[in-house]
């Protein structure tokens with residue numbers, strides 16, 4: 001057995017620490033994934049066993065717990081994921097809210113936003129909505145506030161930087177990419193070591209393509225690190241996106257998170273869940289509207 005094997009007991013401990021900190025319940029099928037994700041951290045700390053790492057986490061060092069959370073969370077996301085729901089936001093929800101509000105801001109929260117693709121997709125759609133639906137000369141123009149939050153502090157930094165690889169834009173229409181992103185070719189520096197001159201002349205530097213988000217859209221979203229198990233110290237919202245995160249929670253954490261969010265949605269506001277997620281196990285007063293879309297009554 002190699003030193004970096006994770007025993008069942010150690011895995012259970014890791015599951016418990018993650019659950020306590022985030023509400024995320026790691027199933028036994030995730031064991032190899034966890035080993036792979038933590039391997040580099042153990043090497044950085046020069047620890048040669050998981051038991052030593054667990055001892056460090058159990059000392060309750062907040063910094064290390066945060067790094068642990070950053071390693072373990074699954075942050076898969078992309079722009080305009082489940083386009084159906086974004087179309088519904090544009091065609092139904094925003095017109096409904098615009099009708100309702102004439103003086104207040106429309107507030108939208110992308111809870112568990114990962115690296116920002118979701119709240120920026122919302123911001124792009126809001127911009128398009130305002131452009132297409134408002135007659136500037138005699139119509140009231142609603143102010144739209146968008147907040148993105150996530151427990152993982154590293155993805156929040158990426159979100160604030162707002163540049164993306166092709167994978168993040170795989171479902172984004174070409175016309176939107178052309179309008180809201182600037183494409184840049186960035187040389188990839190494989191190593192920071194000084195290169196031998198002869199070999200550096202002969203080698204072709206690989207290039208990565210990054211898409212930089214338009215600065216107006218970038219500025220229109222505010223990002224905050226936030227754990228959904230806790231109350232969010234913000235004014236309430238008209239729309240909350242909570243997509244593709246409930247799947248990681250057990251029934252208890254799911255209820256806790258949903259009741260926190262319920263308290264933060266205005267009456268008549270909307271909750272948007274991932275397509276495979278639902279409100280079973282809860283008795284919250286939401287009306288089913290469309291795939292994954294609920295309205296607070």
Ligand SMILES: C[S@@+](CC[C@H](N)C(=O)[O-])C[C@H]1O[C@@H](n2cnc3c(N)ncnc32)[C@H](O)[C@@H]1O
Pocket residue numbers: 021022023024073074075076077078081111112113114115118149150151152155226227228229242243244245248274
């Ligand atoms: C799969 S991503 C979903 C991203 C985006 N909502 C989407 O649907 O494309 C799930 C995100 O939930 C975050 N997360 C997990 N537990 C959390 C918690 N307790 N509080 C806040 N965010 C959490 C993870 O860090 C991760 O970025």
